[in-house]
Amino acid sequence: MLDVAAIILENESKEVLIARRRKGIAMEGLWEFPGGKIEEGESPQDCLVRELKEEMELDIEVQDYVGESIHSYEDFVIRLMAYRGRILRGEIKLVDHDKILWVKPLELKEIALAPADIPFAGLLLDEGEE
Numbered sequence: 001m002l003d004v005a006a007i008i009l010e011n012e013s014k015e016v017l018i019a020r021r022r023k024g025i026a027m028e029g030l031w032e033f034p035g036g037k038i039e040e041g042e043s044p045q046d047c048l049v050r051e052l053k054e055e056m057e058l059d060i061e062v063q064d065y066v067g068e069s070i071h072s073y074e075d076f077v078i079r080l081m082a083y084r085g086r087i088l089r090g091e092i093k094l095v096d097h098d099k100i101l102w103v104k105p106l107e108l109k110e111i112a113l114a115p116a117d118i119p120f121a122g123l124l125l126d127e128g129e130e
């Protein structure tokens with residue numbers, strides 16, 4: 001099982017940040033919440049702070065735990081743990097991604113998300129309707 005942490009960053013307009021995996025890496029062209037593989041001995045929160053710095057040069061604050069999504073890809077099983085968070089400082093620079101978008105939860109339905117992320121899109125959508 002591959003443990004991966006992802007962060008749902010929200011802005012003042014209630015939009016969430018998604019990023020498209022660049023050409024040449026696993027799952028290229030699919031959209032995801034930023035994050036990455038949790039290293040040995042690392043907490044998901046520490047992983048997210050490290051990954052967002054490495055991947056986007058952003059300092060973030062990790063907030064509430066949203067939930068996990070376990071998904072079987074063709075050659076591995078992933079446990080994706082999602083948290084909410086906010087940007088503290090930094091201008092987004094892209095390393096592993098070629099594009100980012102701030103989208104309303106409703107718009108996530110139209111986006112080619114990594115399959116493991118789809119349950120979180122549903123969850124955000126349900127929340128927005130309350």
Ligand SMILES: Nc1nc2c([nH]c(=O)n2[C@H]2C[C@H](O)[C@@H](COP(=O)(O)OP(=O)(O)OP(=O)(O)O)O2)c(=O)[nH]1
Nearest residue numbers: 004006026027032033034035036037080114116117
């Ligand atoms: N970061 C991230 N990865 C995801 C998500 N959904 C999903 O299926 N994945 C998959 C894609 C990759 O196979 C794996 C995470 O790998 P990664 O390439 O982002 O992580 P990393 O930076 O630690 O990896 P590496 O390139 O250093 O080996 O999880 C998601 O929302 N965010």
